[in-house]
Amino acid sequence: MRGAIPAQLNPSSIALLAAATLAIAAGAACRRTERLPTRAEELETAGDGAAVRPVAAPDEVQDGGTAAAGLGPTPRGAARRVTFPTPDGVTLVGDWFPSPLGPAAPTLLLLHGERGRRADWQPLVERLLASPGARASVLAIDLRGHGESTATTAGTVRADELSDDPHAGLKSWSGVVTDAAAALAWLRAQPEVGPKLVVVGVDLGAVAGARAAAQAPAGHDGVAEVVGIAGLSPAELHGVAWGAETFPALAARGVHGFAVAAEDDTAEPPQGVLAVEAGLGVANTDCEVFRDGGRGLALLCRRPEVEGRLLGFLCRRLGATAEFAIPLPDGTSLRATADLSLDAGGPVVVLVHEVGRGRVSLKKLRDALAERTPYDLVSFDLRSRPATPAADADGGAGSADATPGGPAAEGATTGGTAPPGAEFMEGVPVDDPRSWWQLVRDVEQVVRAVTAGGALPAVDGGASVPRSAWALVGLGFGGTIAVAAAGNLVGDAALPPLAAVALVSPIANGHGITLWEPLGNRLRPTGVSVFAAAGARAAMSAHDLADGLGSQAKTVRSIGLMFRDRAAVRTYTSEAHAEQLIHVHADLAPAMAEFLYARVEDVLRHGLTPVAGPPPSVEPPPRPWVGAEPSKDADAGAPPAVPLVPDRVQMMPALRPNRRIPLDTLHGPRLNVPPPLVRP
The missing domain is CATH 3.40.50.1820 (Alpha/Beta hydrolase fold, catalytic domain)
Structure with a gap:
């Protein structure tokens, strides 16, 4: 048979074959330190944008000492x-x-x-x-x-x-x-x-x-x-x-x-x-x-x-980790944790947990951010309230323990106490302590405390200097609250620039608070970048079965199309919500950390570039676009609010947790923004 291996090999052939096999094995062992083999991740993205712009490499001195100059001055002073x-x-x-x-x-x-x-x-x-x-x-x-x-x-x-x-x-x-x-x-x-x-x-x-x-x-x-x-x-x-x-x-x-x-x-x-x-x-x-x-x-x-x-x-x-309390104007104090970096005046990342959870639910995310970003991380407990059913206009989170207002996670702690006998409710003035907007005001106070004030309250013993930038991370309905607070703060000249926002399982509308107005009208014009991720089957209702995307996945898609090259979005074939999504998909938290580092560093070096023009519409269509195919025409208008996933895009499956993944295998194929869909 042509191409078949001979039945017998002479000793010299066997020796050569063994030597080649050992050489290949040795080369494979020392060439890379990957924990998992390189794989093409099935990733849906609406544009990851440009990474940090590289800086010039240091000049090499070939003779080992012709240039005798030492280190120059730094922002903290001269050597x-x-x-x-x-x-x-x-x-x-x-x-x-x-x-x-x-x-x-x-x-x-x-x-x-x-x-x-x-x-x-x-x-x-x-x-x-x-x-x-x-x-x-x-x-x-x-x-x-x-x-x-x-x-x-x-x-x-x-x-x-x-x-x-x-x-x-x-x-x-x-x-x-x-x-x-x-x-x-x-x-x-x-x-x-x-x-x-x-x-x-x-x-x-x-x-x-x-x-x-x-x-x-x-x-x-x-x-x-x-x-x-x-x-x-x-x-x-x-x-x-x-x-x-x-x-x-x-x-x-x-x-x-x-x-x-x-x-x-x-x-x-x-x-x-x-x-x-x-x-x-x-x-x-x-x-x-x-x-x-x-x-x-x-x-x-x-x-x-x-x-x-x-x-x-x-x-x-x-660095160090410290527990402290953030006082609020009404006398309430929120318990918080600060993961201190090496720069009290550097960027700070504020993390907002899902409503009904506690800051302890953010531990895995905090660990990933601390591993890949050199910023102070501040997580705190939202003030407590009696559990009430969620009222999400976009479908909510699919289960009782994954909805805003659901029972707190085991071991979760709460910060502060709502006024006696008062529940957060809709239909009351926004300045009413019983309003859901009270949580928005709490997030605003936390951001002011850790940014404009410089050093963290009762924690940092260094110089009190303003922060150079800040970023915001929110999970579930906590992300909706965080975005609403960011929309109110973004125009404050006393605060440093907001460089990036990261949302996991974002909920578009709930309890009278929406993502779209602050995202489209206040944050997008400043040039801020957004990372968003969700499970495709999370918060799925009956009418979502036509396109296989739940309300959170549709929100992620719309965010990607709204921010275009300033967004990185990920949709997983999963029903997990908020912190569960981070635990199930091992690549999510590292990818978010790399995104935040890239965008924050770019803002520190080059500043924000304002975006002109009105934001694309995110109003839902009157009916699902079943069977619509992407148009081959040029993109001439605003993107649709509920785009279909193109056939060429596969969603990312769940990865085994507790496995370390190499940095350059986290990025899947980069896809351009899909063209507008033609309604049949």
């Missing part, structure tokens, strides 16, 4: 140039940014890579110290032979003179481990350094930092302890290796790791990423190898989502 010796006689030069928080400040040590310099960290340092309220202390040094660290007790040393021989003394590459250890010792002697410290390094700088952290004595009595190591393209170069004792020592201290690299890096960094993941454990690391992106700091510039993940890792290791 203090410092020098200190190493035990073997090299004088190291660095830039020191002490924190205004004093001894409670988290600290970062930045170590450049092969033939780099401390000035390469300028974009990251500017992002870390983006406001006067930035909490972190930062030290960036020039390793021996690089930048200004060329003086020694025996003369001078330059990068091109360093040798791979570990016995070459001052001129050995292995001396960079000594440099990192000297920097850690210097930091521990500074009064501005708090008890937590993270080392960030590029290629061999990451290896040197990890080894120095493992060899350093354990912190005690408030002495800084290394709690995390982060590597950008970590690699063993010039004989600077991880060592057999490094990871066991770090793991014993509970150190967490972050490591990313790209396959197009000639230094073969996947092995370094795998070493970090294997040495510290999958549960204690955030590691990934991308297909492209360059080496070291170039990854942060060419892949902005990597910067978000790195900053999120730093916030998780150096």
Whole structure:
């Protein structure tokens, strides 16, 4: 038979076949760190818009020190140039940014890579110290032979003179481990350094930092302890290796790791990423190898989502979580939780839970946002009320425990207390305490408390500075309330700009509150971006069976068509609602986090671009458009309110929870906005 495998193979053929098989297996094992295989996700989207616009990559210094300039000024202030010796006689030069928080400040040590310099960290340092309220202390040094660290007790040393021989003394590459250890010792002697410290390094700088952290004595009595190591393209170069004792020592201290690299890096960094993941454990690391992106700091510039993940890792290791109360004008106080980042003046994300739940229902979403965004996260309990049946004009949520006003989730807590004997109700003036609009006013007060006031009330001990931007996340009817509050706040000049809104299982109309008026007439003209997701079978009524979309899915579609390239929408083949949708679909929360980071960073760098023209109509059609096919004509008018899902689009199925999904497999196929449908 032509093409059949011979029945017998000679020994040499068997050996070649075995060698090829082993080579392919080894290559597959070290090329990527994906938790799940790459797959084309079935995703319905009405345009994800442009991501964060990349910034220029840092200039590379090929000779290791011709450009001696250090780090420039940041929004928090200029650096203090410092020098200190190493035990073997090299004088190291660095830039020191002490924190205004004093001894409670988290600290970062930045170590450049092969033939780099401390000035390469300028974009990251500017992002870390983006406001006067930035909490972190930062030290960036020039390793021996690089930048200004060329003086020694025996003369001078330059990068091109360093040798791979570990016995070459001052001129050995292995001396960079000594440099990192000297920097850690210097930091521990500074009064501005708090008890937590993270080392960030590029290629061999990451290896040197990890080894120095493992060899350093354990912190005690408030002495800084290394709690995390982060590597950008970590690699063993010039004989600077991880060592057999490094990871066991770090793991014993509970150190967490972050490591990313790209396959197009000639230094073969996947092995370094795998070493970090294997040495510290999958549960204690955030590691990934991308297909492209360059080496070291170039990854942060060419892949902005990597910067978000790195900053999120730093916030998780150096930040804090605090419980506090937000007072309201009527004497009520709302219990709240703040996940503090490293910048008290940076953006803040306000999360609003589904009505009838509590802020504890947002934990999975909070964890995903904290992992991928470097912002303060504030979640709070809406004031309590007796449970009443939902009255949603668009069909509500499909079950008692998934409707606004349904029974609270087990373990949920409530904030504040409604006036005695009063229930939230419709048909009363909006300023009546019994009106559902009372919740809208509560959200407005929370936003004002955590944005215009600067520091979080009774939580943050840093400088009180205004926020640079804010974003809003709402689930179910809580999202409707949040959007109504945002519509009232968006024109307030005392508040920072609203960069993005994210809605899960949005309810278009309920209890006299609607999404469309604030979304279309107030938020859309400002240039704000919107993320929306829902289950297609959630809140489905009898007349929805014609097109297979429930009211929440139709609301998501209409939001996507209203905001066009400023929207990212997802529709799942699911009946789950609000936080249940986040738990069932493991990719939803990370995708929302990446969207928020991209849009908030774009607003910080380039501002909002107002949108001209009236919003498209979202009035429901008189009858379902059964059997209508997309028109081939150009889009000449407003999109329909209830568009059908094109045949070429498949909805995203449920994924198994508790599985870590690589960043670049979360994005499904991008589809253009479908053309208007022709009514039959």
